[in-house]
Amino acid sequence: MEYKKREDKPWAKYVNKFPMVGTAALSAAILLGGCQAQTEEAGANKAPQEDAENQAMTDEKTNVMYVVLDDAGFSDLGSFGSEISTPNIDELAENGLKYNNFHAAPVCSPTRASLLTGRNNHAVGMGNVANFDFGEGDPSRRAKIPKEAGFVTEVLGENGYTNYGLGKWHITPTVELSPAGPYDRWPLGRGFDRYYGNLEDSSDQFRPELFRDNSPVPFPDEEGYHYSEDIVANAEQNITDHVSIRPDDPFFMYLAFGAQHMPHQVPEEYIEMYEGKYDEGWDVIREHRFEKQKEIGIIPEDAELAPRDPNVPAWDSLNDDQKKLYARFMETYAGFLTHTDEQIGKLMDSLEEMGELDNTLIVLISDNGASFSGGEHGAVNQALAYNKVPAEFESLMEKYDQIGGEQTNSDYPSGWSQVSNTPFAGFKGSTHAGGIRTPMIVHWPNGMEAEGEVREQFTHVSDITATIYDVLGIDTPDQLNGVEQMDVTGISFAETFDKPDVETGKNTQYFEHSGKRTIYHDGWKAISVHEPGTDFEEDEWELYNVTEDFSELNNVAADHPELLEELIGLWNEEAEKNNVFPLSENFLEGLGNVPEGNMRAKSSFTYYPGMSHLSESAAPLTLDRNHEITIPINYNKGDEGVLLALGNDKSGYTFYVKENRLHYEYHNGTDRFIITSDKKLDEGENLITYSFENTGKNQGTGSLFVNKELIGETEIITLPLKTSFEGLDIGKDLLYPVSPEYADEGSFPFTGEIEKVQYDFEESEYILAE
Structure with missing residues (x-):
């Protein structure tokens, strides 16, 4: 067959000049022995036609692109029933296929591990998110993906592909995300040729912690900056360079947005687009989505709508202030998704302009169902949400005008999360449908005739990479880089591209x-x-x-x-x-665990001035642990600036000198605990010492000394699990300032000399979770 020119589609101005393989050849080529034939030991799935010879579906160059949304629910896309404007993603669906029985893992790191390896997440060591370390007795929950589980990038790299990664990573043990590595589990250590994005679980959209390849880089301090726009601009640059210089070679791209994960942050004009749109409330909007899903055929006519979750109040039971606040959260979420869709549209335009859209196999998914982390009222502080500290309604209402901006880390209430997961029950983290059934769109004009159709076969995130190997005619290697490989347990669903009722052999998951x-x-x-x-x-x-x-x-x-x-x-x-x-x-x-063998399990840490920004997850864990911080400095009258800062304006702690006095501040997201010296610092050498003595659960006494003389102390209520979502700086405070007292001073670098910063703990290990 020949590719059918889409005169009515905005992306159809470039007619594919490459013939496809014939239908008969396609049928024989779909099913592979290599990645599909599963032994009883490898899994309960059995692929049909296991004797089929490995053969590519097309002889022409095929690029591959994975686009991953974060925490977007089954119904959030317009093509899956939403009122949110997502025209560019919907265009992919209209010219491709929509899978309504796709399953991810319940949370993000396991999904990403399965996606990039083609294997089940526990089997590759990612039984939970990459922030947690449950120790040697629980090897599948240490986030250490073994070399025996080769990444799709490593396999494609051996088959002539150049591999580009952009955006959220979150499949390296976060304790290893230091500027000194180790790098073997970072993107470039797992087959990517270039990488640009954030390595942690989430990112501030206005001031992200960024890495390029293996190096931390400052965020682009430019007016109107947004992280989603930045990673797409870098994606466009990667593709432009690649196609300009190596037009005959294929590329693989992994584009993982921070959207729609908390924090929901987007320029104000996108929030204004939805002003008043959600005044009807979550019960009515959920019903509207449910009916639209039936109208467009994304769910069957006889499908039922899950009852409202018992922890979600009826919209009509809310007062006017609650309705106003909750609607603002959803306006922000919707604007955030529309903004994300625009960035995807820009990338699709670039692919089209370079003649690469039709020969790029694009798979778009969400990594799990919509999150309920915002709780009953919503959230504006990510640190409080992750530490399971519920937000007071009055404090949220005070931030109403700041929702979606730099001053807040917004997340919508769980009532809207249930709307996102329409028609299912449950949320992210659940193994009920609301946690694991998410949208999947496959777009590949050169490889499929079907347009805008729905596929109902059971599919799993591990099947995506198996499908890529299938359509490219790649046998998964027995060895990779000298390491014997685990079986790829995903099952190709490539035959569904042009056969709506075919059985894939995916029987069990x-x-x-x-x-x-x-x-x-x-x-x-x-x-x-x-x-x-x-x-x-x-x-x-x-x-x-x-x-x-x-x-x-x-x-x-x-x-x-x-x-x-x-x-x-x-x-x-x-x-x-x-x-x-x-x-x-x-x-x-698990956020509070430092078991034996963890890189944080030391009794002493010493950092020197000039050290690059250090991820909070790799910094010393101080919560509920007796510890001492010492900072020898050389001070001259008039010197000022930050000696040490960990965190941001939402939570954290800082030591700084201002107006010739030493200051310490701990911010737990609600209250600030401050020690300020009454005495000015003496010129010359000064030894700054801070001591914390734990006096109970999430509390202790902080004492500040200069040259062993006590200058002040305070009782502190600490956060229970994670200090902040911004890391540690020596001699300055990058990104967001911890203290408002120097918020107008930029990074407020210390103008004196810092010899070092040293943390000392009574015990190297610390196990919070029992």
Whole structure:
């Protein structure tokens, strides 16, 4: 067949000049032995036509692009039922395929690990997010993806591809995100040729912590800066350079937005676009989305809408101030997504202008369901949200005009999160549908005839890379860089591109997150319901016939007890194969863990002036731990500036000199605890010492000394799990200032001399989660 020119599409001005392989050849080429043939030991899935010879679907150059949204729910895109304007993503869907039965992992790092390796997340060591380290006894939850699990970039690199990574990473143990590495788990250590973005779990959109390749770089201090725009501009530059100089060679691009993860931050004009749009409230908007989903065929006519979550109040029960505040949060979220869509449109325009759009296989997904981290009222401070400190409504209302801007780290209330996950129940972190069923769009004009159709086959994030190997005709190597490789357990769904009813052979898939468990098998799902603090053996299990019950709402466990027991047994088998055990219900508690072998597990840390910005996750963990910080300085009258700062204006701590006096400040997101010397510093050498003595859970006494003389102390209420979402600086305070007392001074570098900064702890290890 020949590519059909799309005269009515704005991206169709370039007619594909390359013929496709014939239909018969395509049918034979779809299914691979290499990445599909699964032994019983590798998994319960069995791909059809396992003897099919490995063959590419096209002889022409094919670029590959993964576009990943963060925390966007199943219904957030216009093409999946939303009222939010996403015309560029919808254009990809109109010219491609929409998958309504796609599944991610319940949280982001496991999804990304599966996506980039083609394997189950626990099997590659990413049983939870990359910030957590649960110790040697829990190897699948240490975020250490082994070399035996080759990345798609490593495989494609051996097949002539150049690999570009942009945006959020979050699949390296975050304790290793220091300016000195180790770099072997960073993007360039796993097959990427170039990388630009943030390595942590989330990013401020106006002042991100940025890395280029293996080096930290200052954020571009320019008017109107936004992170999404920046990574897309760099993506365009990568492609322009590549196509200009090596036009015959294919490229792979991984573009991972910070959107729609907290903080929701976007220029004000995008928020204004949605002014009044959400005044009807989440109950009405959810009903509208549900009906639109049926109208456009993204869900079946007989699908049901999940009842409102019991922790979400009815919109009509809210007072006027609550409605006003909550609507503003959703206006911000919607504007954020529209802004993201515009950036995707810019990239698509660039691909089209260079003649690369039609021969680029684009897969767009969200990494998990929409998040409920905003809680009942929403949030404006990420540190408080992650430390599970609920926001007071009055304090949020005071920030109303700042929502979406630099002064806040916004997240919408969970009522809107349930709207995002329409028609499903549950949220991010759950193994119910709301946590794991997200949109997927595949766009590849050179490789598929279908346009705008819906595909209903069960698909999983690990299947995407298996599909890429399939369509490119790549046999997954037995060895990579001299290391024997694990089986790729994903199953190609490439045959669905032009065969809407074909069976892919994806029969079984397990899910697990913080003790929550689900198993899919042959059109059924069994889902455990775990009560915190109870034995996992006491869990109740639900059973859903997902072939007939799209929204997974009709629990038929009582009607099929034998089938349920079989599925529970199958979950245990899959868990054993994929190294899921031991089970643990811990999640955010892992932020406070420093087990033996962790790079933070030292009793002493010494930093020198001039050290690059250090991620908070790699900085010493001070919470609830007796410790001492010493800073020898050389001071002359008039010297001023920051000696040490960790954090930002939302939370953190800082030591600084101003007006010849020493100041210490700890900000827990709500209150500021300050020690200021009554005595001016003496000229010459001064030894600054700070001592913290833990006096109870999340509290202690902070004492400040100059030359061993006590100059002040204060009782401090600390954050329980994570100090801040901005890292540590020596001799300055980059990005956002911790203290408002020097907020007008830029980074406020110290004009005297700092010899070093030293942290000392009584114990090197610290285990918060039990």
